[in-house]
Amino acid sequence: MGLDRLDNIMKRLRDRETGCEWDSVQTFETIAPYTIEEAYEVADAIHRGDMDALVDELGDLQLQVVFHARMAEEEGHFTLADVLQRISDKLERRHPHIFGDAEQGGHHLWEVIKAEERAKLDDKSALAGVALALPALERAAKLQKRAARTGFDWPDIEGPKAKIREEMDEIAAASPEELEEEVGDLLFAVVNFARFLKIEPEEALRKANRKFEKRFRQIEQAPGFRDMSLDEMEELWVAAKKAPADA
Known part of the structure; x- marks a missing residue:
């Protein structure tokens, strides 16, 4: 019900004659930056533990899905129903221990199934499908x-350390x-070092x-x-580092 309402609202906003003058002229390319921004705002609300903000940000992110699906339907590519069908099929396919007859599951099985799916793509590289739009550290x-x-x-962590x-x-x-x-190259090497420490570099830098x-x-x-x-500023900085509230 709620998703249908949102889809209908976007359909009206996209009407070239009676819709919104801004929404009606947007494209996949112009909306993509907002999609990325909304995902980060969801993550920020979660970090702050602000559930009231989170419900708003999740709505904004959902709007991005509906927006892209509406533009795709206008061009005859796919519909919102296709998007929901595709993700539902994927979740069931990648959890055969829940929805199928596999006896064991978990993240390892998920990765095996993903690898099998990638093998069917035209791009056979092990690097196929790593999105160009990801933040550089994450990518x-x-x-x-x-x-x-x-x-x-590298056989062990000494390799990444030496590379840095x-x-x-x-x-x-x-x-x-x-x-x-x-x-x-240095940043790439630091990411490799973080990987060996099992640290997500994007999250580490975000915290920094x-x-x-x-x-x-x-x-x-x-x-x-x-x-x-600068020396006086440095004294303040050192004091701020030692402050209990920063621990």
């Missing part, structure tokens, strides 16, 4: 995990034209961003902050 981690399943991986040192040396020797590529923001907002409240020397 790097997924690419590395896929490659590792083929055996292309190697990339730092290459940055030191790089020309201005080479710096961007070398810094990218929050920590930096919290501390900086704290120290910039000091009287005369913008006129302080």
Whole structure:
């Protein structure tokens, strides 16, 4: 009932004659950034433990699904019902121990079934299907995990550690034209190191961003902050790091 109502609302908004002047002219490409943004706002509400915000953000994210499905139906590609049918079929297919006759399931079986599905695609690479639109750190981690399943991986964590040192040396020797590529290689190596530690780099950096923001907002409240020397600012920073509220 609720999903049908939302679909009908979007259908009216997309009407080229009587609909909304903004919604009616959007495309997959113009809406895609909003889809990504809404997913992050859902994650932010969850992190803050704000259930009132979460119900709003989940609605906004659901709107993105309906929006894309409505545009696809207008162009004759697929409908919202097709989207729901596809995900329902996928969930049942990947959980044969629940919906089929398999005796055991779990994440390993899920990955086996996903690999079998990928094998049927035209792109036979182990890296097929890793979305280009993912945040760069997350995509790097997924690419590395896929490659590792083929055996292309370091035998232990000493490999990634040495690679980080190697990339730092290459940055030191790089020309201005080479710096961007070398810094990218360093970030890729750090992601690999995080993978060996079983740490999700995207989440680790997100937490580091929050920590930096919290501390900086704290120290910039000091009287005369913008006129302080760097050493004075550093003293405030060290004090903020030791504050119990930041533990």
